[in-house]
Amino acid sequence: MASMISTNCAQFSGLRRSSPTQSFSQHVNSHLRLFSSRRPRRSSSVVAMASSNKFFVGGNWKCNGTKDSITKLVSDLNDAKLEADVDVVVAPPFVYIDQVKNSLTDRIEIAAQNSWVGKGGAFTGEISVEQLKDIGCKWVVLGHSERRHVIGEDDQFIGKKAAYALSEGLGVIACIGEQLQEREAGKTFDVCFQQLKAYADAIPSWDNVVIAYEPVWAIGTGKVATPEQAQEVHAALRDWLKNNVSADVATKTRIIYGGSVNGSNCAELAKQEDIDGFLVGGASLKGPEFATIVNSVTSKKVAA
Numbered sequence: 001m002a003s004m005i006s007t008n009c010a011q012f013s014g015l016r017r018s019s020p021t022q023s024f025s026q027h028v029n030s031h032l033r034l035f036s037s038r039r040p041r042r043s044s045s046v047v048a049m050a051s052s053n054k055f056f057v058g059g060n061w062k063c064n065g066t067k068d069s070i071t072k073l074v075s076d077l078n079d080a081k082l083e084a085d086v087d088v089v090v091a092p093p094f095v096y097i098d099q100v101k102n103s104l105t106d107r108i109e110i111a112a113q114n115s116w117v118g119k120g121g122a123f124t125g126e127i128s129v130e131q132l133k134d135i136g137c138k139w140v141v142l143g144h145s146e147r148r149h150v151i152g153e154d155d156q157f158i159g160k161k162a163a164y165a166l167s168e169g170l171g172v173i174a175c176i177g178e179q180l181q182e183r184e185a186g187k188t189f190d191v192c193f194q195q196l197k198a199y200a201d202a203i204p205s206w207d208n209v210v211i212a213y214e215p216v217w218a219i220g221t222g223k224v225a226t227p228e229q230a231q232e233v234h235a236a237l238r239d240w241l242k243n244n245v246s247a248d249v250a251t252k253t254r255i256i257y258g259g260s261v262n263g264s265n266c267a268e269l270a271k272q273e274d275i276d277g278f279l280v281g282g283a284s285l286k287g288p289e290f291a292t293i294v295n296s297v298t299s300k301k302v303a304a
Helices: 024-031 067-079 094-103 129-134 145-151 155-167 180-184 188-202 227-244 247-252 266-270 287-294 297-303
Strands: 055-060 086-091 109-112 139-142 171-176 209-213 254-258 277-280
Touching: 055 139, 055 209, 055 254, 055 287, 067 094, 067 287, 086 139, 094 109, 139 155, 155 171, 155 188, 171 188, 180 188, 188 209, 188 227, 209 227, 227 247, 227 254, 227 266, 266 277, 266 297, 277 287
Parallel strands: 055 086, 055 277, 086 109, 109 139, 139 171, 171 209, 209 254, 254 277
Antiparallel strands: none
């Protein structure tokens, strides 16, 4: 591990400087336009093969909430009737993890929104995997677009973070996804495969990994990929796993969708063969709506 996190400046080689001239959200909003006719280039030989595992729904609360609002949200989640055959996880802000862990039903597991690349120490502002385990976290979200494009983490750095988390017993929600200009240029699969390869090159096993495909142009914008667009990418990702890792991993690994998922669109998305659940942002801050998304697994059953 020492080679991974030496104490000199090289340890930060995975961080890129973000552009100071325009915020990420401004960039997306200023460029968002109709593009449904633009399809990512993909081999016609890719076919849906679907995973064989439980539906998975994660709620990423991001940098939102207060003690009072989170108390209300936890109460709503505790009162919700959730389908039994779904793995449900929520990721509160770090400072509220202990509050949530001590008050939320055991039916829902706790995730962190980030973790450090190695063992803790003199890394101001970071949170170690060991600390997350100590307060009861079972999962960690890594590679989210806001970490990539706002904070500046690169593919290899994220891969190392995933490898360390897995080695210490945390499950990893491994995020990938293309930006608007990459989709418009027909590079969706190139970008996603490159990001997926960085995970594959670093991690020893996929047993505790859930892949979250989140097209960056759909995160927090209200613009959601159509079910067909999402299914096309998910099927291609599973095919990449089959060809580059193993058929067994391709079948067993859950690939979930994120990007403006809400109570109104989740049912149609859930019907898609290769969509194994969701990573939910804003809608996860509303207990009843998040429960609706969890329970969209019933649409998956009907479609099957």
